[in-house]
Amino acid sequence: MKIVLIAPEKLPLPGNGSVEICILGIARELARRHQVTIISRSVPELPALEQIDQIIIRRIPASSVSGYTRSAIRLLRTLHVDIIQVDNRPFSMAAIKAAFPQTPVLLYLHSLTFAQAGPGKMALLKKADCIALNSHSLKRRLSRRFPAVKKLMDVVPLGTDLDRFRPVTSLEERFTVREKFGITDCFAVLYAGRVIPGKGVDVLIRAVALAQKQVPIQLIIAGKGPPRYVRSLRRLTKKLHVNTNFLGQMNHDQIDQLYRSVDCLVCPSQIHEAFGLVNVEAMASGIPVIASDNGGIREIIRSGKNGYLISGYTKPRQFASSLHELATHPELVQSMGENGRETATAQFSWAKTALHLEATYTRLIRP
Structure with a gap:
């Protein structure tokens, strides 16, 4: 599969926040079997195009959410993509889905922060082909808040790098x-x-x-x-x-x-x-x-x-x-x-998280 992961507009990758860590950890595992590109914001000290391990990172300007989303859409038009994952930004996900109606678009929500109750947010969430959530607790909260999109929700727990994070040995x-x-x-x-x-x-x-x-x-x-x-x-x-x-x-x-x-x-x-x-x-x-x-x-x-x-x-x-x-x-x-x-x-390993997402991607591509 040719997979594109789109980070929130405020987050350069690599980064120290939990969302950046999750995106990179998942991408590393997916890249073992698939072609993975990450789109994230540009920052002066990082190149516009970089390869980390087997992952391609494309960095684009991010003056605003809408400006970043438009830049991401322009870049996506130059790529052949099987599936798009957007992390934590329902607005960007909906705009990207509108631009690519034939391509499955998955929204991965890491918290309640960007899913505040209201009809406007509900309309955005309905655009997703799937909404991945990192816990059953988050799914319960969002199901009560947005019952009309409960059927789109899939729990995909996060993980960690079990080689780096290990017990002290001596x-x-x-x-x-x-x-x-x-x-x-x-x-x-x-x-x-x-x-x-x-x-x-x-x-x-x-x-x-x-x-x-x-x-x-x-x-x-x-x-x-x-x-x-x-x-x-x-x-x-x-x-x-x-x-x-x-x-x-x-x-x-x-x-x-x-x-x-x-x-x-x-x-x-x-x-x-x-x-x-x-x-x-x-x-x-x-x-x-x-x-x-x-x-x-x-x-x-x-x-x-x-x-x-x-x-x-x-x-x-x-x-x-x-x-x-x-x-x-x-x-x-x-x-x-x-x-x-x-x-x-x-x-809780990134390998398990990636396998779960991989199965979800496959289901969306071949319904």
């Missing part, structure tokens, strides 16, 4: 990566993602403050956010005397080392998480995950087996209790980490 490697990120002998807790209020980083800081009354803990925060909010979190860590490393935005090609340097990941989201890619990356890296019991996270974490799901996630106490349990029971960290790796290997 004490020497563990010492090296911990030293690289400034991690001491304390029980090390990681938050990785956008540092914004809806992600609950403040709840995590308060949880660590409670747990550290009984056991030494070091908190690692990797990600960027609004400077004013990040400053407020820094003030909170000082006020509560929480030993915290703010690493800022990290390139995704280093994040696997960071997972191997810590003892657990905490995902304290206060908003609906359609999937939660960091949870799968952490599990593949052999560390337990403590996460809010909401959205698609429930489809990843098996509470008590590969981590803990926190029902009272708006407050710090349950997070603190789980942190204390792990920090005082290293054998539990080990067994949960091993279980997480097994879960990731069995269920």
